[in-house]
Amino acid sequence: MNPNAGRHLVALLLMIILLFIGFVSWFIIALTTSSALLGISTLVFFILLIIGVILWSLKRVKIKYLLFALLGISLSYAAIFVGYEVHRSYIANIPTINDGEVDLREYQPFREGTKVVLLNEESLLTLTTQDSLPRIDGATALYPLYSAFVRATYPQKEYNLYNSEVNGGTTPEAFRRLIEGEVDIIFCAAPSKKQIEEAKEMGKTFNLTPIGREAFVFFVNKENPVRDITCDQIRQIYSGKITNWRDVGGKNEAIKAFQRPEGSGSQSMLERIMGDTPLMKPLQNDRVGGMGGIIDRTAQYKNFSNAIGYTFLFFATGMVKNEQIALLKVDGVYPDRNTIANNTYPFVGDFYAITTDTKNENVERFIEWILSPQGQYLVEKTGYTPINKE
Template identity: 55%
Template sequence: MIAPMAFSVLLLIGFLFFTGVGLLYLLFMGLIHYIPLVVIGVVVLYIWIVMMIFHYFNTKKRKKWFGIIAGIFVMGAAVWPIMHLYKESISTVDAEVDVFYYEPFSMGRETKLVSLDEAATLTLEDNLPRIDGATALYPLYAAFVHAVYPEKEYNPYDSEVMVNTTPVAYDNLFSGEVDMILAAGPSDAQLKTAKQKGLELKLTPVGREAFVFFVNQKNPVTSLELKQIQDIYAGKITDWKEVGGNNEPIRAFQRPEDSGSQTALERLMGDIPIMDAPEENVPEGMGGIISEVSKYRNYKNAIGYTFRYYSTEMVGNDEIKLLAINGVEPNKETIRNEEYPISSEFYVVTAGTENPNVEKFIEWMLSPQGQELVEKVGYVPVKKP
């Protein structure tokens, strides 16, 4: 028969082995918030078994005190996973969009693609310009392609017509992977990169859009002044009560660097320094931890920003509301009439491509047919009918 001490040592070795395997699994799966609870749980279980082996629990008082102390430690370790589960229960607004709904010539799929009622005045059969762009603009340039390019499959991630985030689209343009992109204007960092590579960027406006700020539907604030927006993102206004809301601290979310919406915020702020963005630790691979800008979670005291079309048409989240700025609602008419104070143009951007059809395609985008598609998709044309 194994002596109690030897058995407790063997038990400890077994617990350490299986706990180590479990912790590695949690790290690999990105479940780091459960680690303290698992460690405390294992320690409590091991101590309880050892005390049972040595007949420590021979009085009710000892059992009671062990239960109290163990309960305190377990409840303390459970705080982090409970907070994580609560955070995960709050929806993120920048939800992924199924871009395949907008794929040109979608083969038998349900589609949201907009098309002309007549044949395009331009058709391309070869030397097809390679295109990339912002997700929010994919429904538009996919419609352009559907009108002008030959019918075939254009996989959004592996074809002449791709869709990526704005930073990736600019990287592809700079590396010569694509001939043109549709996106917001470049950030200062992207302009610097183009200059270092000896590239001359040509920006051709093809439509107008509103840069919008949004909050939780339950937030009583419906409008902010432009100066108040700047003060919020400079860290000068920190509580909603300062702008007519509830007495709650403002969670001002930001977007990753060089994204179209972050560049729009930087342009809006001008020389005013932007405060540090909320960050969260994110597991990377086997236990590595990185920090990234937190995705917008729809807390009752949060504020975020994006572009109008992406928010209202592509994502369509009814748990948020767009704020009026200086008392003006962001919609197509206020953008068209230039009443909404932070509307701006988006562009076809090139960097010296040799493809002979690029200029023809851009000219067609600015033609009555091209501008008709801008309107039908849901943006505001740069050229009035």
């Protein structure tokens, strides 16, 4: 019998075990992180272990030297892993500005202690349980407003955020549900070109009724010295032509320009601001999805010292209330109620009650009431600018 057979058999078993553990480790890391360095380091670590086993089986290296080498490799990998976890923890603790920060349950219409604005008199429109209640949905930032409409006019009961006549979702999902006939009205900013095309493909046309006005704002980390920016500079930043804060009066630091997911109300607004200027590819996070494919997702805003982001005024100041950011003046004008009302702030737009081909007879009554003094009172008291404010 070959005296080395036992050594080769042990080596073979060790390599099989290492291959299995290495593949499982790489797969878990790929699913749970977006770090290419950690994934590559894991592969290299196990490859070096397997090479070491092969050299041992061929008697090309003494066991004590092999053990020292493996110890060094293991310590190096451990240092990389610990460094990654420390960095990930640091990144995770940087404040964000995104829809997930807001607990919409706090704005449910009949929740005890709800944050929605209450009408200061009896509503002139009352929809009873015998009526066909309009099914509604809308943008996250507008949920506090249309929840206030519901509080004033709908029968009192619990309206589940995700499965009732009054849903609290996101702009892309609201448009999808409206197109597919799952809801009668949505409250959103104007649809994107893609959403208009999707509606046409289904044989539907959006009917937009302006119900209020809002400012589209840009913000930076409060430690960023830049406080004023021009319309043209914004377009150059988001087209990728301006890449350093020093070019707009700030520090010598690369600009990290975050965007929102396609189809969101704020992303559609940015696209309208850009006009014919091409929008650069957004910052992305990637993750391995089903069947091993890479899924790219638009990175959510992280309040790095060199970051810039955007949203709507009420969302930033009324719902999120993040004290670590600073809103920017645009062309010397600060976004607030007054500059929205007098149209001096350059990025002001209407938001709408949007319908398609609903047959619900109460939809028209509901929209008419929203445009009445009572509905516009709730628009203003919630934190928006009424459409008919003089």
